[in-house]
Amino acid sequence: MDRKSAREYEDEALIGALGRAAREVADAAADGGPAPAAWHRLREARARGEAAAPRRPWIFVGIVFAGAAALAIVFGARVLRRPVDLTYVVSGGEALDNGYVRAAETVSDVRFSDGTAIHLERGARVSVGAPGPHGARVVVDDGQAHFDVRHLPGAQWSVEAGPYRVDVTGTVFDVRWSGADETAVVTMFSGSVLVSGPHLAAPLRLVGGQRLSARVALGEVHIEDTTRATAPRATVTPAPTPPSVPAVVTPPAPRLRRAPSIDPEATTRAHALRWSHDVAAGDATAVLADARARGLDDVLTTVDDDALAALADAARYAGARDVATRALETLRRRYPTSPRAPASAFLLGRLADDGGATGAALDWYRRALAEAPRGSYAAEALGREMLDIERLSGRDAAAPLAHDYLARFPDGPYLLQARAILGLP
Amino acid sequence: MPVTSFRVLGPPRGSDAGADRNERPANSADVEVVLALRRGEPSAELDAWNRFSPGIDAALRRMLGPAGGEGAEREDLLQEVFLRFFRRVGTLREPAAVRGFLTSICLRVVQTEIASRRRRRWLRLTDTGEPPEAAAPRHDEDAREAVARYYRLLDTLSGRERSLLVARTIEGLTLEEVAAAHGISISTAQRHLVRATKRIATLVRRDPVLVALAEATEAETP
16 A cells, blocks of 8 residues: 655645634625525426526537537447336326426326336326436335336336335336325236335245235235225234245135125225225225215224324315314224324314414314324424414414424424524524 | 234344444434434434534535535535435435445535535636646645645545545545445545545645645644
8 A cells, every 4th residue: 555655644634724724714604505596496496397497698508519510429429339228207296306207186197118117197296317228216105107008128127115125037026105194005917026125034026916005104014816806905923033045824714805704804804905005096985985884983983093084184174174083082082192193183183273263272272282292293283383373473472382392393394484483593 | 714823022133233333333322313313204304414414414514525515515416315304214224334424425415516516626727717826835834725726636536535545544444444434345435535636745845835734733743
């Protein structure tokens, strides 16, 4: 290894000292971070899908194009001999920069030059990474996408759904991801894929006719055979630790939907799973219709807290505030010690807020905060309480809450509003 | 219908329990923000902004220097950093490494900006179209002006060498972090750094103001 000369040590010391001086000057000029308006400008740029980079003079655009053209001529022949990266076109949806594709109100398709196609369900969002000659990396950001991947030599496709990764060579399958409840579902129609991610000890091979459902937050992974019986899904006794490759458990004989032998607990669990999936897929009205068809009073007294939460979500999304309120109140009454109870209080507050009942909303927000001061909705509950008080009684009345907010949640989502109430930059 | 179901009770496999002890400890709140961004949660971008923008803003100020990192221009770059971050957060393999990821984006954005400013100077002499100020060093310049002179010397380096030297000596990254942020090997980073250090040191020694600043800083360093 080369040894440094004395001069090199001196150089390093000199530059090091100037680096420290530069750092000190920069830190001394610190002005409390970016102004709140900077965030709003960023949001606007995001909404427009624009880059905020400084504008470049047109002359440089010309220079760049001229240079690119010259390079294309010089290296064109070489480029033509190299494998060509796949290209794709988007139909029926919105293709933003950097491969981001958002499905339209109907359905959308992304078609690649090798014949591979992705069919996006309504409202789904995917990001297509830079395609190579043999495939691309596709991230299902939200919703459901149907993949028909061409089985070509050397095909290299990967699909990501939340923390799960699906490695593909050629097959037909659906992938659904819901960030709202952290649920990933991979449904196979033909071929095979390898799925890896949380709670899978090793990459798991799925073949046609199988479906993997993973609920990340609950640490649950289900694999089922979609080609067999049509009875409602049930939950097998959980194993204490995951097998390295989960084996498909031999099922009991298929059971009819309302057979007396059905375990009520398994039935309510099935409700929860199906409703959660349907809500995640954006089919809130189906959940609501199902609950009403079964009798809302009956449902509210029999299903478990997961199903109640899913029903409440579905009702909120479908605009059925009365059903959502009943589901959340029932959840709090039947499961008062569940972690969902304070979350339900917050959601009841939002429902009241949306209905113009600010007083009731404040009461629910305060309950949510009292029951879970550091809960997942605490920052939002305090933030909304602060804004309600500001709206009702003015900025001065909200100032103590704003102080409290900044002290308790310095990185919270209502930071800017709290600073604005206090007149901080 | 056949169903396999299990609940994982222990910690997830492949956790970072035995990770390199030289790495900075994973910040669980950072990880939460990244995961929320990936899930597309409505408040995730604001959370990320609140959490990371002050640090990135400060880093931009350090990377650009007193004369180049003020006001609206810095905010433009801050926005560019976050726009790129939001687009690329899905490519971040290890959510706990989000700050390094952001620093890497920051360095690239600054490198692009410096190159752009250099082109503007080439075309129009200066950003304002005025001739460059006469290089008449004043020995009574305060530290800020002296540091601005230092940044002008740094701007004579190539884009990559400037970025490497700033990351190493002003941002204070380790050599490994500098290399990773620039997507090059440690040996390549080291080679460029040695060359850049030598060149800038030579220029600094010709400037009594900068030599005095270095000596004063050295004397104040405990």
